[in-house]
Amino acid sequence: MSTTTLMTTTTTMNTTTPMTTTTTMNTTTPMTTTTPMTTTTTMNTTTPMTTTTTMNTTTPMTTTTTMNTTTPMTTTTTMNTTTPMTTTTTMNTTTPMTTTTTMNTTPVTTTTLMTTTTTTTTTPITEPPILEERNLSFSMDIDFQESYNNPESSVYKDTIDAIQNQSKVHISVPTTASLIGFRSGSTIADYSISATSLEDTEIVALQTGVLTQMGAIYRILFDSPDPLKFDPSDVFISVRVTVTCGPPPENLNLDDWRAEWRRDNELIREDSLHSFSKANGAAILTVSNFFITDNGLYECKLIDNNPNPPGVNFRQRGDIELRETPVIRVTPVRIKVECVDQQIELRCSVNSPYEVEFLNVPVFGHRFPS
Known part of the structure; x- marks a missing residue:
């Protein structure tokens, strides 16, 4: 019998692969095959990325089919058999079959939620220490010259050396000593001392040390902190x-x-x-x-x-400064009064800046008893 047969076959295939994929397969073969595929995919992905992948894959598949006929899937065959036109067949295939599958894969967007732990390190801010500063001076009994302010002059070098040396000797804490400059009157040297703390006794010792060291070279003037006494x-x-x-x-x-x-x-x-x-x-x-x-x-x-x-x-x-002698005027200077109950006016004035003060007498006068 010569028969041209178009066969519609439903094939159930159980395949285990290392991928979990949902695949729509458009296969052009002499067969219409609906294949549920169970895919196990193991993916170890540590990726802080969003990945879009388009895969056009041609996958060779080898299927072994046992049929009650030896026939290509799409063919014109002369068969000496009676075969139903539509069959549902569970095929245990032993016949090699090569299928070309075109897979249109939907791009997969993988979103990875990342938990970031931020460690904030706080660096303590150390404030600079508060310095105490004293401005001091001493005088040399020599005529002033502007050239003394030149750092290369011998007077400048000797002075800064004395200030710094005596600061190290007499101040108990680290000290910054600097020479401000010279000015006239014989010759006055101005300098400053800075430290975290300055004791008055140490300052006095420093000043004495500076005068002693400079006094070995120059005639020094010690200015008394107290004024002259006038009597x-x-x-x-x-x-x-x-x-x-x-x-x-x-x-x-x-x-x-x-x-x-x-x-x-x-x-x-x-x-x-x-x-x-x-x-x-x-x-x-x-x-x-x-x-x-x-x-x-x-x-x-x-x-x-x-x-x-x-x-x-x-x-x-x-x-x-000589004070102006007070000039006191009193009127009347002399007056005769009767010993009766009456008021007598006495006027007293004085030149500026003095003021009149009545001792043991009310400001507005005194009433003498009769």
């Missing part, structure tokens, strides 16, 4: 006034000295109105008859008589 402190015209200078501090070792007095930078010479003396290690100037011309800024300098080494001179200053 009386309130001076009126024609009174006798004494001015006391010193005594100098013992650590200056200023034992043999001579006094030099100036008023408004003018040298005072001893005469009938001005006399010099010494008492208890101090120099004394006596003004026997104080006039308005004696007003002004007084300066006393105790000069070391020993020239080797140059040493230290002591200086003290103070100013005084």
Whole structure:
């Protein structure tokens, strides 16, 4: 019998592969095959990425089929058999069959949720220490020159060396010592000391050390922190006034000295109105008859008589001004009154800047008993 047969076959295939894939297979074969495929896929993916993959895969499949006929799937065959036109066959295939499968794979978007642990490291901020600063100065009894401010000058080098050396010796904490500069009056050196703490006793020791070191090279002026002493402190015209200078501090070792007095930078010479003396290690100037011309800024300098080494001179200053004598006017100066109950007016005035004060009498007057 010659028969042309189109066979529709439903094949169930159980295949285990290492992929889990849902595949729609459009296969052009002499057969229409519906194949449920169970795929096991093991994917170990650590990927912080979103991946889109398009796969066009041609997969060769080998199927073994046992049929009651030996016939290609799509063919014109002369068969000596009776075969139903539509059969549902469970095939145990032993016949090699090569199938070409075109797979249209839907792009797979893989979203990986990543948990990020952020460690914040806080670095402690160390604030710089608060420094205490002292501005100090000392004077050298030499004529000022602007060239002293040149760092290459010998005066500059000697001064900065003394300040830094004595800071290391007398200040107990790390110290920054700097020379600010020189100015006139004989020659004044300004410098600063900075440290986390500065004790007054250490500052005094530092100043003394600087003067001692510089005094071995230059004649130094020690300026007393205390002013000259005037007696009386309130001076009126024609009174006798004494001015006391010193005594100098013992650590200056200023034992043999001579006094030099100036008023408004003018040298005072001893005469009938001005006399010099010494008492208890101090120099004394006596003004026997104080006039308005004696007003002004007084300066006393105790000069070391020993020239080797140059040493230290002591200086003290103070100013005084003659006070205007009060002029008091009273009216009436004299009056006769009857011993009866009555009020008597007494007027009293004084020149500025003075004011009138009645002692033991009410401000608005006094009522005398009859």
